[in-house]
Amino acid sequence: MPFINVKQLSGRSEEQRAEIARELTATYARITGVSPENIWVAIEEIPAENWSSAGETFAAKRAKG
Known part of the structure; x- marks a missing residue:
């Protein structure tokens, strides 16, 4: 039984996740x-x-713009 595990940043809609x-x-x-x-x-x-990536969280990266 194949198991596919997707890890992603939060914020996608329920419809996007279903698709x-x-x-x-x-x-x-x-x-x-x-x-x-x-x-x-x-x-x-x-x-x-x-x-995080390169020692900085994605929240911090987003805050910078």
């Missing part, structure tokens, strides 16, 4: 032949203050 899950499922099923019913997708949204 991401649908598209990932459809693409994986098309490429591998696995039945969509057997593909799991988890989308983890991480607050910008809890994710």
Whole structure:
């Protein structure tokens, strides 16, 4: 049973998250032949203050503009 785990900054709408899950499922099923019913997708949204790059949180980067 394939499990696809997406980690992204929070802020996407419920509709966007649902579309991401649908598209990932459809693409994986098309490429591998696995039945969509057997593909799991988890989308983890991480607050910008809890994710950093180059030693600076994304919240701080956003605040700078």
